[in-house]
Amino acid sequence: MPHGTCDPAFTPVLEMFIEHFRAHPCGGAPESGASVSVVVEGKTVVDLWDGWANAEQTRAWERNTIANVFSSGKGITALAIHLLAEDGLLDYDAPVATYWPEFAANGKSDVTVAHVLSHQAGLPSLPDDLGPGGAWNAERVTRALAAAKPMWEPGTGHSYHSVTFGHLLDELARRVCGERLAAVIRKRIAAPLGVDFCVGLTDEEIARCADMIPNPGGPADAAVAKQLEGIELPTDFTGLSNFDQIGMIAFGGGPNTQEWRGSSDFLSAGGHSNARSLARIYGALARGGEIGGVRLLSMETLDRATRLEADGLDLLKGQPWKWALGFMLAHSGPGSARFSGNGFGHGGAYGSLGWAEPKTQMGFGYVANQEWQIAGDPRSSRLLHTALGCL
Numbered sequence: 078m079p080h081g082t083c084d085p086a087f088t089p090v091l092e093m094f095i096e097h098f099r100a101h102p103c104g105g106a107p108e109s110g111a112s113v114s115v116v117v118e119g120k121t122v123v124d125l126w127d128g129w130a131n132a133e134q135t136r137a138w139e140r141n142t143i144a145n146v147f148s149s150g151k152g153i154t155a156l157a158i159h160l161l162a163e164d165g166l167l168d169y170d171a172p173v174a175t176y177w178p179e180f181a182a183n184g185k186s187d188v189t190v191a192h193v194l195s196h197q198a199g200l201p202s203l204p205d206d207l208g209p210g211g212a213w214n215a216e217r218v219t220r221a222l223a224a225a226k227p228m229w230e231p232g233t234g235h236s237y238h239s240v241t242f243g244h245l246l247d248e249l250a251r252r253v254c255g256e257r258l259a260a261v262i263r264k265r266i267a268a269p270l271g272v273d274f275c276v277g278l279t280d281e282e283i284a285r286c287a288d289m290i291p292n293p294g295g296p297a298d299a300a301v302a303k304q305l306e307g308i309e310l311p312t313d314f315t316g317l318s319n320f321d322q323i324g325m326i327a328f329g330g331g332p333n334t335q336e337w338r339g340s341s342d343f344l345s346a347g348g349h350s351n352a353r354s355l356a357r358i359y360g361a362l363a364r365g366g367e368i369g370g371v372r373l374l375s376m377e378t379l380d381r382a383t384r385l386e387a388d389g390l391d392l393l394k395g396q397p398w399k400w401a402l403g404f405m406l407a408h409s410g411p412g413s414a415r416f417s418g419n420g421f422g423h424g425g426a427y428g429s430l431g432w433a434e435p436k437t438q439m440g441f442g443y444v445a446n447q448e449w450q451i452a453g454d455p456r457s458s459r460l461l462h463t464a465l466g467c468l
Contacts, residue, residue, distance in 0.1 A: 155403020
């Protein structure tokens, strides 16, 4: 049996969590280590964890185990930016160059903060000429982004800024408040809520970190590829990859290194957390920005942050997406099943997901260390829908 607690009304979530450890629903390796949590109307109704924190199965997944949540951290990065906007330091509709003058180069003078948050800035990939170690040098990366030419006219289309999203917002924050976003997240989100979410881990946090275990040869993305058949990508972008130097580090064994875990540079993919923490953060957002007497955002700011900003096919991937300001909105299409529902949030590699459902005031979190498949991982979707069905 898993460790933790589960309200009897949510027993189906417990049963499905157990099922994932017994067998992969698509025929691959079963769950290794994971946690799932559900918060409803500010109260935790599910808080479960089980399994192993490493491939050798010598370290158990404990209550305070954290793991790399990859792109699920983008939602928390965006939340930190919304805090700065609420402070009056940023205007969503203002050009980025208002705060970061060098960014105006090469036709980017009209790129707004909202364009960056909704993946419409035209900068989904980094240049190839950063030099040795350039991907690990935040200053070099941001200089290259400031000098880069957009791939399309900003605001006229969108494509997932898988890696550059974090660098762009991190530099924007540094310009307006003098702090890195990793510090803002710790002070303004993690500490007040009493949750684990960090980019740039301390030694104590690294000791609690689960190792990430790549897909051992289970189901690949054939189903997603099949769904994409017949969709024509714009020829100008065909062949371009969202996985540049930093992305290759993230998916090439880098997540288990001291260098990756200790760096506060990679806001797009370097966040570490657990399900309990993601569920509490999104549980606050599902309640209009407040939980347990702690208010993160005003309802006015939250409404602006979760309003539809971009819709349609991703210019690089050809998949349909709906974006608010840094948050994914419910949509259908290849690889999108885990983002179903009526709310908002963000998912990431290895199946992680943080999600808010305002209509039912539900916050959901799921974190695992075994990769099942890159796109359309079914675990979080199954658990999320099961939880919704218990309400």
